[in-house]
């Protein structure tokens with residue numbers, strides 16, 4: 218993920234997204250249905266204060282995260298499960314690789330997990346010679362396509378059924394069809410084979426619960442149930458914040474998660490895993506491992522400006538409403554985490570300077586905040602990230618992002634405090650714009666930075682007399698003007 | 706009503722330099738409503754561009770200037786939701802470590818209103834007695850609708866304009882893609898977004914689009930002009946203006 222040098226820029230990837238017709242169609246569909254749908258659910262929810270209450274619970278859990286994680290660990294270990302705390306991505310990967318090598322694992326099936334993508338789990342396993350198969354249909358398609366996910370819930374939103382038909386024809390050696398039920402059946406056939414023969418299942422964790430000592434996984438395809446029970450070993454990868462202190466908090470989060478993600482009161486499947494299968498029980502894995510991953514989260518937790526973002530339950534609702542994501546798609550974000558949540562979490566996890574475009578490439582319209590089931594104020598956090606980029610911040614290893622912009626705003630600040638000069642300069646710009654005026658009195662071509670505006674848009678001109686000028690010259694007729702304290 | 710308060714006009718910088726007619730419309734409107742006005746001529750910019758770009762120190766300097774300029778104001782009214790959001794919500798944030806300035810910021814925040822909000826919520830006026838011949842739709846600008854919660858006030862005012870046929874567009878609350886410097890730094894994304902907005906406006910059947918923020922309207926107008934669309938883009942003050950309402954055809 219931090220291969221900065223070979224990485225295409227946000228702007229380039231965004232342009233590719235804008236030109237990708239199947240992606241545009243997929244995005245339109247998902248935004249119209251799920252983004253608007255989630256807003257509607259919150260508006261008409263029987264319990265209108267639920268989101269607020271849950272947020273307060275999340276904040277209290279996060280404030281006591283060490284104790285909560287200890288309880289989770291204790292309860293899982295009591296049931297015979299293993300818990301490993303991984304300070305870094307590499308520690309998590311090494312733990313799984315060691316386990317796989319000790320247990321002579323050859324085949325791994327996966328449940329959809331962004332944490333797994335964050336730490337580079339699949340690549341590491343493959344390098345160790347282990348076969349890895351994604352079992353979530355969308356992730357499976359993405360894997361066959363040697364691609365990356367473009368949405369945190371709907372990974373292959375950038376592909377249409379024709380593309381998927383051709384992909385299956387090529388990779389699964391079946392006759393071409395673009396009929397979704399047929400394609401799904403084919404995937405099911407292929408995946409069942411994998412699920413029945415794997416030695417290890419690796420999943421993420423939607424929400425863990427400390428009070429009961431279990432993790433919950435939601436799915437609509439049943440693949441998670443098989444991936445967590447058929448192989449002998451189940452490994453769950455969990456970001457250290459994804460835990461509820463109590464069953465009550467857990468239940469509320471689950472309600473919000475499935476509604477935010479897919480407008481469902483409950484997903485088709487919810488799997489609860491808390492340890493190996495009990496003696497004599499035919500179901501469940503022989504071993505259960507929970508890998509709790511920090512990988513930069515402690516740092517986020519320690520910063521009051523950003524702690525809130527750890528309330529996120531990765532429902533994807535903010536992607537489904539964001540007008541920027543809705544046009545550029547997920548690949549532009551250069552991260553398993555895309556959309557507004559990705560724009561905040563990716564810089565925090567992988568470097569604010571590295572991902573400056575993510576901090577700056579939004580309009581701060583606030584739609585994500587409105588739709589978020591845990592009321593995360595992502596625009597506020599983007600604004601704080603921009604603040605760090607403006608001046609640098611040693612705590613986050615941020616260096617000032619753009620010196621000329623800094624100079625510009627310093628000069629601008631002096632100007633706005635010198636009204637006479639400020640207004641003279643504006644009048645001067647009005648004169649300088651004259652050669653750029655088109656026939657219909659619009660500015661249609663501007664030099665320098667402002668060129669960005671006029672490549673696709675016209676700009677109304679600076680008026681001959683500003684409001685201020687007219688006012689000072691008494692050209693504004695009003696019966697009720699109070700001119701006290703007015704100096705000309 | 707007791708003696709109405711004198712309104713200090715807070716003329717957003719873009720209105721001042723590019724759309725003075727919006728400020729004039731406000732003056733005419735208040736005149737008709739017999740509300741005394743004043744205009745502190747040392748005002749410049751509220752500091753929003755610096756704040757949104759992360760330059761909070763410079764934004765605070767602009768904010769301090771604003772607080773000085775409007776120190777004596779009884780009430781401040783602005784034809785821009787995002788500028789009011791800046792004053793109401795971001796000024797206090799900028800001075801959170803300076804108790805004296807914080808107090809001034811909070812006092813000023815409490816007497817600063819967006820135009821439609823001031824008319825409807827404070828003055829209780831929903832009918833300004835204006836006329837307009839046309840079918841108009843309304844764009845909810847982001848900070849106005851989501852941060853200030855102003856959604857119904859402008860609609861009430863618009864519905865009472867005689868001759869104006871009001872229609873809603875789809876996704877009226879969706880961002881137009883302006884986003885300040887975003888529109889210059891990421892012009893392609895911004896354009897794709899304003900295209901969505903423009904398509905929604907045209908699909909509503911309206912011949913006029915209006916709103917309470919000139920920056921969004923400038924973006925919409927700029928794109929409509931480049932696309933060659935026939936569309937009137939007018940600030941709500943221009944539609945509410947009793948004298949000129951209807952004369953823009």
Ligand code: SF4
Nearest residue numbers: 529530532533535589
């Ligand atoms: S930030 Fe909120 S809306 Fe976005 S994924 Fe997280 S929980 Fe869902």
